[in-house]
Amino acid sequence: MPHSDDFLAVHDPAATRAVHAPDTGSGRWWGFAVALAVGLLLLCGLTWLVSFQRGLAALQQSTATRADRYAATLESTLDRYEFLPALVSLHPFVRGLLESPHDPARVAAANHYLAEVNRRAHASATYVIAANGIALAASNHGQPGSFVGTDYRFRPYFQIAAGGKMGRFYAIGITSDEPGYYIAQPVESGGKVIGVTVVKLNLEWFQRAGSGAEPLMVSDDHGVIFLSSVPAWQYRTLQPLPPALQAEMENTRQYHGRAVTPLPLEPLDSLVTRWLAQTTLGANARLVRVRDESPAARTTFTPDATARADRYLELGRTVGPADWTMQVMAPLEPVLANARNATVAAALAYACICLLLVNWRQRRQRARDMQYSRRLLEAAYDELERRVEARTADLMAINEKLEEQVAERTRAESELRAAQDELVQASKLAALGQMAAGITHELNQPLAALRTFSDNTRVLLERGQLAAAEGNLTAIADLTERMGKITGQLKLFAGKARPVRRPVVVRTALDHVLALLAPRLGAVTVSVAGLDEQPGLSVRADELKLEQVLLNLIGNALDAIASAAPAQGRIDIEVQADTGTNSGTVTLAVRDNGTGIAPEALPRLFEPFFTTKETGQGLGLGLAISSSIVREFGGQLSVANMPGGGAQFTLVLARAPASPSATEALPVSTPQ
Ligand code: ADP
Numbered sequence: 001m002p003h004s005d006d007f008l009a010v011h012d013p014a015a016t017r018a019v020h021a022p023d024t025g026s027g028r029w030w031g032f033a034v035a036l037a038v039g040l041l042l043l044c045g046l047t048w049l050v051s052f053q054r055g056l057a058a059l060q061q062s063t064a065t066r067a068d069r070y071a072a073t074l075e076s077t078l079d080r081y082e083f084l085p086a087l088v089s090l091h092p093f094v095r096g097l098l099e100s101p102h103d104p105a106r107v108a109a110a111n112h113y114l115a116e117v118n119r120r121a122h123a124s125a126t127y128v129i130a131a132n133g134i135a136l137a138a139s140n141h142g143q144p145g146s147f148v149g150t151d152y153r154f155r156p157y158f159q160i161a162a163g164g165k166m167g168r169f170y171a172i173g174i175t176s177d178e179p180g181y182y183i184a185q186p187v188e189s190g191g192k193v194i195g196v197t198v199v200k201l202n203l204e205w206f207q208r209a210g211s212g213a214e215p216l217m218v219s220d221d222h223g224v225i226f227l228s229s230v231p232a233w234q235y236r237t238l239q240p241l242p243p244a245l246q247a248e249m250e251n252t253r254q255y256h257g258r259a260v261t262p263l264p265l266e267p268l269d270s271l272v273t274r275w276l277a278q279t280t281l282g283a284n285a286r287l288v289r290v291r292d293e294s295p296a297a298r299t300t301f302t303p304d305a306t307a308r309a310d311r312y313l314e315l316g317r318t319v320g321p322a323d324w325t326m327q328v329m330a331p332l333e334p335v336l337a338n339a340r341n342a343t344v345a346a347a348l349a350y351a352c353i354c355l356l357l358v359n360w361r362q363r364r365q366r367a368r369d370m371q372y373s374r375r376l377l378e379a380a381y382d383e384l385e386r387r388v389e390a391r392t393a394d395l396m397a398i399n400e401k402l403e404e405q406v407a408e409r410t411r412a413e414s415e416l417r418a419a420q421d422e423l424v425q426a427s428k429l430a431a432l433g434q435m436a437a438g439i440t441h442e443l444n445q446p447l448a449a450l451r452t453f454s455d456n457t458r459v460l461l462e463r464g465q466l467a468a469a470e471g472n473l474t475a476i477a478d479l480t481e482r483m484g485k486i487t488g489q490l491k492l493f494a495g496k497a498r499p500v501r502r503p504v505v506v507r508t509a510l511d512h513v514l515a516l517l518a519p520r521l522g523a524v525t526v527s528v529a530g531l532d533e534q535p536g537l538s539v540r541a542d543e544l545k546l547e548q549v550l551l552n553l554i555g556n557a558l559d560a561i562a563s564a565a566p567a568q569g570r571i572d573i574e575v576q577a578d579t580g581t582n583s584g585t586v587t588l589a590v591r592d593n594g595t596g597i598a599p600e601a602l603p604r605l606f607e608p609f610f611t612t613k614e615t616g617q618g619l620g621l622g623l624a625i626s627s628s629i630v631r632e633f634g635g636q637l638s639v640a641n642m643p644g645g646g647a648q649f650t651l652v653l654a655r656a657p658a659s660p661s662a663t664e665a666l667p668v669s670t671p672q
Contacts, residue, residue: 032361036354043350044343049272051342055335056313057280063214063315063330064282070209070216071317071326078181078320081201084121085166085185088114089197094128094137098187098195101136110137111148124180124200128187129158131194145175152198156252157184161196164188168322170203170226172256179204179226203227207234214330215312221323222249224260233290236263264291268311284316287332311336446479453479501633503538503656504546506575506586507531513550520558524569531575536658539586545629546653549637552622553590553649559613560594560647569593577655585635586655593646597639605639 088094097103097110110128118126118139125147127138133153140146152158157167167184180200187195207216207227217228222245223238235258241249249255267273268287277286289311312329319326453472460469510528514521531537539546554571561569569592576587597605604610606627611620623637630637635653642648 036357040347040350040354044347047346048339048343052272052335052339053276053280055338056276056332059313059330059332059335060281060285060315063313063328064285066214067315067317067326067328070206070328071319073209074203074206074218074319074326077201077203077206081121081123081181081183081199082321084117084123084126084199085183085197088117088126088128088199089185089187089195094187094195094197095189097128097136098130098189101130107137111139111141114139115141118199121199124178124202125176126197126199129184129196129198131162131196133158133162136195147175150175152196154252155182156254157182157198158196160184161186161198162193164193167196168320169254170220170322170324171252171254172258173200174253174256177256178202214328216326216328218319218324218326223325224255225263226255233263235260237261238263238265265289266291281313282315286314288312288314288329290329443483446483450476450479500542501540502542503658504541504543505536505538505658506588507535507537509543509546509550510573513547513554516547516551517554517558520555522569523567524558524561524571526571526573528573529575530577534577534658537575537577537586538656538658539633539635539653540656541633541635541653542629545632549626549629549651550588550590552626553651556622556649557590557592557594557647559618560592560596562594564594564645584655585652588651588653589648590651591642591646591648593642593644595647596641596645597647602639602641606637 091113093106093110093113097106100106114126114128114137123139125139127135127140127147129135129152133151135147135150135152138147141148155169155171157169160167161184164186166186167182169182169184170179171182172179179202181203182198182200184196184198186193187197204227206218207229209216215228215230215233217225217230217233219225219238222241224241225233225236225238228234235255237260240262241260246260249260265288268289273287281287292310311332313332315328315330317326317328318324453476457469457472457476460466460472510531514526557571558569561571572591574589574591578584578587598612601610601612606623607620608624609620610624611618627637630651630653633653635651638650640648640650
């Protein structure tokens with residue numbers, strides 16, 4: 001099973017080497033966004049410029065048409081009245097009056113005539129001025145504010161006419177206080193100007209000719225606006241007047257005390273307006289701004305006064321014989337508004353296209369991402385499959401190896417078992433050989449003795465020595481008993497009787513053994529420790545066999561003491577139960593201060609027929625049989641030399657539950 005990290009490992013660049021990550025391109029996105037923004041700006045600017053130019057051209061055309069119409073209207077009016085003073089001057093009544101200015105009849109006739117002419121011509125006033133500048137007769141004679149008797153010497157139109165030329169002048173009447181256009185005609189007689197006939201026209205109807213939204217104004221040759229559809233602009237100048245001209249106007253009382261101040265009109269000057277002037281605007285057209293001077297505009301706080309200014313397309317026309325200029329002011333606001341709207345519409349359309357473009361780009365990017373993810377996934381899947389295959393192959397190889405090893409182990413095991421069996425067989429044979437040799441050795445002597453004794457007995461019987469023969473027979477009986485003992489021991493050794501295990505009270509077994517050995521103890525001191533505290537301590541064993549083991553161990557200890565120092569001989573028996581009362585083990589140590597065991601003898605001690613004792617003293621079967629018995633009980637028998645001399649045999653047996661009768665066991669009797 002692959003480790004979970006292996007799944008992550010598919011991102012290994014080597015694994016995904018074939019898959020190229022799509023360029024997420026934040027830089028490209030930025031570039032794209034900047035390009036869009038620049039495009040938007042260009043489009044807005046261009047749209048505004050084009051639509052403004054077109055609107056301006058259309059406005060110029062329509063305004064020019066209207067301006068032509070207004071100019072024609074004004075000029076035809078002026079033309080109509082141009083010859084009226086000349087006609088009047090030719091009339092006999094006028095000439096008669098000028099010849100006899102003090103004749104009341106001629107004055108009356110002239111007054112009447114002038115009133116009639118004025119009425120029919122729809123003029124403001126018609127009057128006759130004498131060469132001295134005093135009005136002699138007027139159409140408004142006899143009315144309040146009549147011109148008759150007024151001195152007109154200061155008026156330029158009189159001065160020009162008195163000089164023999166036609167005088168034309170626009171001014172505010174000094175008696176009527178009404179503005180008007182004065183046309184003056186010299187009346188000559190005998191090559192001398194004898195008087196002047198004047199017709200005054202009211203032109204104020206003209207300033208109402210234009211629509212209210214499109215200011216119309218007429219300025220004189222000095223640039224003073226004397227007719228304007230915007231009342232605030234009347235009697236303003238298009239440019240500041242030089243002081244000399246101002247003084248002259250004071251003298252001629254042209255505008256009758258009106259303060260003539262410059263109109264805050266200035267041309268719009270920018271790159272765009274210059275370009276428009278070259279491409280779109282005609283010679284008489286320009287773009288101007290008129291600042292709002294109304295009190296409301298002045299009190300409102302505006303950081304830039306021009307911000308509130310009205311912008312116009314100014315179209316000029318020269319009208320009339322007196323070098324007047326007519327200006328039609330077409331507001332630019334509708335054109336600007338149209339340009340704005342077109343720009344906004346273009347911007348919106350552009351934004352829509354941009355959104356579509358961005359959307360399309362995003363979709364393309366997403367598709368690319370998905371394709372990339374899919375390729376990545378496929379690569380990861382391929383890599384995974386490759387790894388799984390590799391792992392599977394590895395596992396299979398390992399499995400095969402394991403199977404081989406198992407087979408080998410099984411083979412080795414069976415070989416081992418066979419070898420073990422052979423070994424057991426061999427050791428059995430060896431043991432059998434040893435045993436046979438031992439038995440042969442052990443039995444040869446008594447057999448030889450038996451032959452000798454039986455030969456002797458026959459001889460003694462032949463001689464009739466019955467007493468000696470009887471002694472020999474007793475010796476023969478002893479020898480056979482000894483041989484029986486040997487074979488009896490062998491039976492015990494070889495016997496694989498059914499193991500019997502029942503609780504055996506240690507103290508009882510020990511007492512029996514010590515009682516049996518009492519004759520041999522002699523001066524040897526025997527101490528038993530660890531049983532007084534728990535007299536009923538029991539082990540799982542067979543009573544007789546346990547006694548046989550103990551008999552053998554203590555007997556060997558006595559032999560060792562006898563070989564060493566019989567006088568200070570001592571045997572210490574120590575019993576220890578390692579855990580609670582009813583389970584665990586019981587350790588029984590038999591320690592002596594005898595000869596101890598030679599190091600070379602230690603490994604062979606439990607072999608059958610191993611003995612260091614002299615022939616006839618020991619068979620070398622005691623420990624072999626004892627260890628066999630202990631194994632049968634499930635216990636252990638071990639040996640060790642003591643540091644201070646002597647040996648210790650340690651017997652470990654399974655503990656058994658204490659039997660109640662144990663406490664009644666015999667006390668240990670230590671032989672004295
Ligand atoms: P045997 O007593 O017939 O020789 P055992 O099997 O009982 O046979 O003992 C084998 C040998 O172990 C003895 O010959 C002796 O050398 C040695 N041995 C046994 N017990 C002791 C002991 N307590 N001290 C010294 N040697 C011992």
